[in-house]
Every structure is written in structure tokens, then in C-alpha cells.
Amino acid sequence: MVNALQWLFGILVVVTVFFSAFYSFRSRRASDGRLRGLYASRMNISMGLMLIFIALIQMFMFPGSSVRVIVGAAFLLLGLFNLFAGLRNHSHFTRLMRQ
Numbered sequence: 001m002v003n004a005l006q007w008l009f010g011i012l013v014v015v016t017v018f019f020s021a022f023y024s025f026r027s028r029r030a031s032d033g034r035l036r037g038l039y040a041s042r043m044n045i046s047m048g049l050m051l052i053f054i055a056l057i058q059m060f061m062f063p064g065s066s067v068r069v070i071v072g073a074a075f076l077l078l079g080l081f082n083l084f085a086g087l088r089n090h091s092h093f094t095r096l097m098r099q
Helices: 004-030 032-062 066-098
Strands: none
Touching: 004 032, 032 066
16 A cells, blocks of 8 residues: 555656646746746646655655654645645636636
8 A cells, every 4th residue: 555655656746747847848938928927837736746755755665764744744834835836826817817
């Protein structure tokens, strides 16, 4: 069971890294400011999910030490902040795209 969770979280981290890089590239190449913001918000969402998955790996898959729990908690907070900011910006830029 633990081995399956390690594989699942590992695959999810790789997928979110791919999407972060993909949307980062598209954000930098977009000429329209609204598209640039939309792609940057999707990159933030992907990066937030990646950090959350890394935090879950750190906190639950290995024997707990104080340093590991602190690093996992920091990654979790950073991931939640990125996810929240990305979702907020995504809703803002999708409203701009509709106008």
C-alpha cells in the first residue's frame, strides 16, 4: 500500500512539473497580456499542486523527524498559497477574457 502511494505521488509530481513547465513556456511566449496572466495562473496552480504532493511525500511516506515535518509543512503552506493565488488569478483572467 505504501509503495503504491509512493508511486502515485511520484507520478503526480512528475505530471505537475510537466504542466508547470508547459504553462511557464506558454506564459512567456504569449503576446497578449490577458493570455499571459491566464497561463501564469495555470502555472501557479500546477506549481501549488506539485508542492502539496511533495509535502505529502515528505510528511507521510518516510519516518518522521522534526526537520522532515518542518520542511513538509513549509512546502504544504507554500503550495496552498500558490494554489490559492493561482485560482484567484485564474478567475480574474477568465473574466477578462470573456469581456
